[in-house]
Amino acid sequence: MNRVLPILTVLLAILVIWYVGAIAMNAPWQNTLNSRAELTDVSFTDFALQTWAQDRPLLPAPHQVVGEIWNATVALELTSKRSLAYHGWITLSSTLLGFVLGTALGAALAVFIVHNEAANRSLMPWIIASQTIPILAIAPMVVVGLGSIGVTGTVPRALISMYLSFFPVVVGMVKGLRSPEGIQLDLMRTYDASPWQTFWKLRWPAAMPMLFASMKVGIAISLIGAVVSELSNAAGGGLGVRLLTGSYNGQTIQIWAALFIAAALAAVLVMIVGFAESAVNRRMGARPA
Amino acid sequence: MSAVVSAQNLGLTFKTNDGDVVALSDVNLTIEKGEFVSFIGPSGCGKTTFLRTIADLEQPTSGTLTINGQTPGDARKDRAYGYVFQAPALYPWRTIEKNIALPLEIMGYSQSQQAERIKRTMDLVNLSGFEKKYPWQLSGGMQQRASIARALAFDADLLLMDEPFGALDEIVRDHLNSELLKLWEATKKTICFVTHSIPEAVYLSTKIVVMSPRPGRVTDVIESNLPRERPLDIRETPEFLAIAARVRDGLRAGHSYDGDHV
Numbered sequence: 001m002n003r004v005l006p007i008l009t010v011l012l013a014i015l016v017i018w019y020v021g022a023i024a025m026n027a028p029w030q031n032t033l034n035s036r037a038e039l040t041d042v043s044f045t046d047f048a049l050q051t052w053a054q055d056r057p058l059l060p061a062p063h064q065v066v067g068e069i070w071n072a073t074v075a076l077e078l079t080s081k082r083s084l085a086y087h088g089w090i091t092l093s094s095t096l097l098g099f100v101l102g103t104a105l106g107a108a109l110a111v112f113i114v115h116n117e118a119a120n121r122s123l124m125p126w127i128i129a130s131q132t133i134p135i136l137a138i139a140p141m142v143v144v145g146l147g148s149i150g151v152t153g154t155v156p157r158a159l160i161s162m163y164l165s166f167f168p169v170v171v172g173m174v175k176g177l178r179s180p181e182g183i184q185l186d187l188m189r190t191y192d193a194s195p196w197q198t199f200w201k202l203r204w205p206a207a208m209p210m211l212f213a214s215m216k217v218g219i220a221i222s223l224i225g226a227v228v229s230e231l232s233n234a235a236g237g238g239l240g241v242r243l244l245t246g247s248y249n250g251q252t253i254q255i256w257a258a259l260f261i262a263a264a265l266a267a268v269l270v271m272i273v274g275f276a277e278s279a280v281n282r283r284m285g286a287r288p289a
Numbered sequence: 290m291s292a293v294v295s296a297q298n299l300g301l302t303f304k305t306n307d308g309d310v311v312a313l314s315d316v317n318l319t320i321e322k323g324e325f326v327s328f329i330g331p332s333g334c335g336k337t338t339f340l341r342t343i344a345d346l347e348q349p350t351s352g353t354l355t356i357n358g359q360t361p362g363d364a365r366k367d368r369a370y371g372y373v374f375q376a377p378a379l380y381p382w383r384t385i386e387k388n389i390a391l392p393l394e395i396m397g398y399s400q401s402q403q404a405e406r407i408k409r410t411m412d413l414v415n416l417s418g419f420e421k422k423y424p425w426q427l428s429g430g431m432q433q434r435a436s437i438a439r440a441l442a443f444d445a446d447l448l449l450m451d452e453p454f455g456a457l458d459e460i461v462r463d464h465l466n467s468e469l470l471k472l473w474e475a476t477k478k479t480i481c482f483v484t485h486s487i488p489e490a491v492y493l494s495t496k497i498v499v500m501s502p503r504p505g506r507v508t509d510v511i512e513s514n515l516p517r518e519r520p521l522d523i524r525e526t527p528e529f530l531a532i533a534a535r536v537r538d539g540l541r542a543g544h545s546y547d548g549d550h551v
Contacts, residue, residue: 183378186346190372191395192365201391205382284382285423 018062019052025059026051060253068257081237084261090238091226092265094154098161099222099269103215105162106169113170114177114203115195131167135228138163143232153236161225165218172214176207208284212277219269227262239265293447293479294320294343298352301338311504312338313349318498318507322446325473325480327490328498329536330543335505336483336498340449343481344372356447368396370447371440375455377432379424379439386411386420389439396443410438413472430461437469441476450482454489466492467521474517487540488524491515491533499536501543509539 030051034042042050052061060068072084080086109127113120139160146156180202188198230240239258246255301313313335320326328336341347342354345361356364364370371392379388386407393403411417414434424432433453440448454462466489473480484490490497491513499509513532515523523529 181378183374183376184380187372187374187378188395189346190344190365190370191392192368193395197395201395202380205380208382285384286382287423287425 015062018059019048022057022059022061023048023051026054026057029054029058056250057252060256064253065256065260068253069260072254072257073261084239084242084257087237087239087242087258088261088265090154090236091223091230091240091262094157094226094229094238095161095219095223095265095269097154097158098163098225099165099215099219101158102162102165102218102222103169106166106214106218107173107211109166109170110173110177111199113174115199127167127170130163135160135164135225136231139225139229140232143229147233152233156233157226157229157236157238160229161222164225165222168214168217168221169211172210172217173207176210177203179210180206205284208280212273212280216270216273216277219273220266223262223266223269291322292319292355293322293324293357294318294481295355296339296352297354299339299342299349299354300351301335301342301347302350312347313342314504314506316352316505316507318510320479320481320496322479323477324495325470325482325493326496326498327494328481328483328500329485329487329490330500330505330540331485331502333502333505334500334543335502336500337451338505339500340451340481340483344370344449368392368443369445370449371443371445373433373437373440373448373450373453375452377424377429377436379432379435381424384421384423385416385427385435388424388435389442392439392443398443406442406444410441413441413475414438415468428461430457430465433457434465434468437472441472441478446478448478448480450480452483452485455485462486462489463521467519469493470519487533487536491529491536492519492521492524497532497536499539499543501540506543508543509535511535511539 027047030047034040034047034050051057052064054060057064069084072082076083076085078085109123113123142159142163143156146152146159184202184206185198188202193201226238227240227243230236230238231244234241234244239262242258243255246252246258296316296318299313299316299318300311303310303312316335316339328339330336338347342349343356343361345365354361356369357367359367359369379385380391383391389407389410390403393406398406407420408417411420414437416431416434416438419427419431419435424435427435433456437450437453454465457465469480470493482490482493484493495513495517497509497511497513498507499511500506501508511532515528515532
């Protein structure tokens with residue numbers, strides 16, 4: 001209970017601020033509506049309820065978003081083009097594929113960089129430069145470009161996710177693979193261990209904490225990459241498309257519902273990486289925190 | 290002759306950004322099989338560098354050094370020595386028995402050989418019962434014993450120890466010193482032992498090499514006439530004190546007590 005109470009307090013505070021904010025932000029439009037309908041003498045309670053029930057509010061109230069999520073998931077066929085579960089699945093599949101590819105690419109690059117001084121000097125600047133290019137500029141080129149040669153669907157979107165998620169893994173794993181101390185490496189040398197043995201018995205296990213830390217960042221930005229890549233191909237579906245069509249049509253409730261699904265997906269994915277991390281920590285005998 | 294370590298005119302100069310540092314200069318030393326040799330001297334006298342040179346962790350820049358008649362590199366590839374570092378350097382993700390198994394895995398011992406050797410060396414360092422513990426669950430003294438077991442596991446005849454008990458308190462250190470002597474007696478290994486402590490050097494050694502800094506060199510080599518059987522209270526006998534006095538003289542002669550050293 002001691003742990004639940006603060007969480008509930010914060011949650012309640014957010015809800016209160018949100019509802020109050022909804023009144024404030026939706027009030028001008030509600031005033032316009034009421035004056036058009038020649039409604040006067042609306043009590044504050046009624047006015048508040050009106051601002052929380054608009055069709056296209058500036059800021060939808062929480063229950064409107066929850067209702068939209070319910071209507072667009074549980075209450076709809078999974079195959080419906082309006083189902084957030086359907087669009088969520090499209091986003092999730094490219095996120096996961098991109099994350100797996102990005103982690104593999106990042107780890108492979110890190111291994112190469114750690115074992116090869118030329119690679120260290122020549123690759124790192126390009127890797128950093130790759131992240132200075134706005135993803136919004138790259139995504140359409142990749143999606144449209146690959147589409148023109150017949151590669152469509154999950155793969156082009158996953159490539160954008162990979163492009164974003166490999167970066168934290170490279171940086172983290174280079175650090176992690178270099179984390180063994182001098183005497184731990186000297187020890188391997190006194191055993192005349194091969195580079196392969198030094199890698200698997202020392203560098204790789206030593207890098208695990210950094211791998212998981214960077215994978216947590218990686219999976220979250222993988223999702224961002226997936227959403228951004230969907231903006232380039234509205235026919236392909238995905239949460240990004242729901243955001244896009246929502247904003248074209250002024251469907252703020254739809255936007256917020258898609259945002260919440262995306263946020264929840266990211267949270268769940270990061271949690272799954274966290275569970276994997278705890279499992280690996282237990283296997284590696286880490287001191288309980 | 291069965292010289293395990295033989296150094297002639299050995300020198301080692303480190304190149305640094307602000308000039309050369311002479312870590313070892315004209316070191317001549319022979320260590321016979323079965324000896325317990327301590328290297329004593331203040332910081333910067335090159336005793337650890339000398340040990341690392343024997344282990345092929347540093348490369349000499351002049352003179353010759355042979356281990357069992359081989360170059361240090363070949364001796365290392367033959368797994369001629371076990372090395373105990375200042376810190377236990379146990380891998381935190383391995384249990385104690387898996388840490389001891391590390392060299393055995395690398396050297397390709399079978400599972401049954403590994404199990405047999407782990408048991409034997411853990412008995413030798415009195416760690417039986419702690420096989421499944423992780424390093425953080427052990428005290429500093431026990432961790433260092435585990436690292437000694439790891440160095441013994443593959444039966445190298447030469448044991449190189451770089452201030453293995455330097456970080457431990459005196460009570461634990463006394464205890465481990467007498468255990469180390471028993472272990473040396475039982476295994477008949479040749480031991481090279483780097484230390485800061487005069488009583489530790491005199492108590493353990495058959496030969497004490499006194500070194501001094503700038504440049505790192507050997508100033509005295511003292512053969513100990515103490516019996517091989519050494520209870521802890523031997524440290525109050527006149528013979529013991531005479532050797533300790535000679536070590537202290539050697540250190541002083543090397544201008545090592547010029548104030549900036551312990």
